[in-house]
Amino acid sequence: MCHAWFTVVAATSTHSRHRRIGGWENDGVTELTHLHSGKVRDLYRAPDGSLVMVASDRISAYDFILSTPIPDKGAILTALSVWWFEQLADLAPNHLISVDSPVIPAQWRGRAMLCQSLDMVKVECVARGYLTGGGLSEYEASGLVSGIALPSGLLDGSRLPEPIFTPSTKADVGEHDEPMSFAEVEALVGAEEAQELRALTLAVYSRAAGIAAEAGVILADTKIEFGRDTAGRLVIADEVLTPDSSRFWPAQEWQPGHRQPSYDKQFVRDWLTSPAANWDRSSGVEPPPLPEEIALATRERYLQAYERLTGRSFADWTAAHG
Known part of the structure; x- marks a missing residue:
C-alpha cells in the first residue's frame, strides 16, 4: 500500500485551499477543496457540500505529530469506525455517507469516508469506565475527575463504580485539551445540550463496553465527537471507538496498580x-522518529484491535475497499 501522498500532505501548508485530485475509477478529474489537516485526518469539501475525510497513517502523542507513520493505520481506523457505526446505529445517527462513493479518489479508498457536513459541538465528549491517563492524574491531585468525586484508594487501571462523563475542551493542533466540569459544559452549550451530550456519550460507552467485553477486551475510556445535522439531531462524527480515540485492554491481563497492556497508541x-x-x-523539542520495530509493533496492536473486536479480517476490508 502506498503512503507517499500522506507524507506530502503532512508537509504542505494547511492554508492551501484547493487541490486537483485525479485517479478516479472513471478517469475523471474533480476539484476537492482542502479545508483542514489535523493530527491524523485531512478534510476536503466535495462540490456538493459533503466532506471527504481521509485518515492518514500519521500518529500523534503528547501533542506532537510524530515523523514516523504507522503502516495501514488510516485504513484500520476507518474500517473500525465504519464497523462501530453499524453497531451503534440504533443509538445515534452518524455522519457517514459512503466509503465507496466515486467522489473518493481511488488512491484514498479504504481510508476515506464521504461524510455529512455538520455543525460541530465545541466539546470533546469523554466517557471513562476505568481510571488511567489524564483522569488518573486529576484523581491523584484532587480526588476528582472533571469535578466528579471518586472513592479513595483507586489505582491506575481501577474500575470505576460506574462510567463517568469527563468532557474536555477542543484544542488546536499542538495544544492540549483541558478537562471541563459538567457545569462548564452547561455554560458553553446550554443545560439541555449538555445533558443530551452526557446521556448519549454514556449510552455509547455502555453499548461499546459490552460488545468489547464479549471479545475479551476492556474499553477503559473513549472520546467521541458530535455535531448537529440540518434537522438538529446529534450525530456521531469523525472517528469512533478506535485505538486513537479509546483505550482498549486485553481483559485477561487486566491488573489494577500499573499501566495495562493495550491495543492502542499507549x-x-x-x-x-x-x-x-x-x-x-x-x-519543547519534537519527539524522535520511531524505530521501525516500534512502528510495526504499533501497527500490530491496531490490527489486533480491529480483528479482535469485529471478528473480521482486515485483509477482507482492504480487498473490498482498498
Missing part, C-alpha cells in the same frame, strides 16, 4: 518516555 507513548527514546517531554 505503546508509542510508553516508548517515547522510556530511556531508549532519550527524549524529554518538557523540553
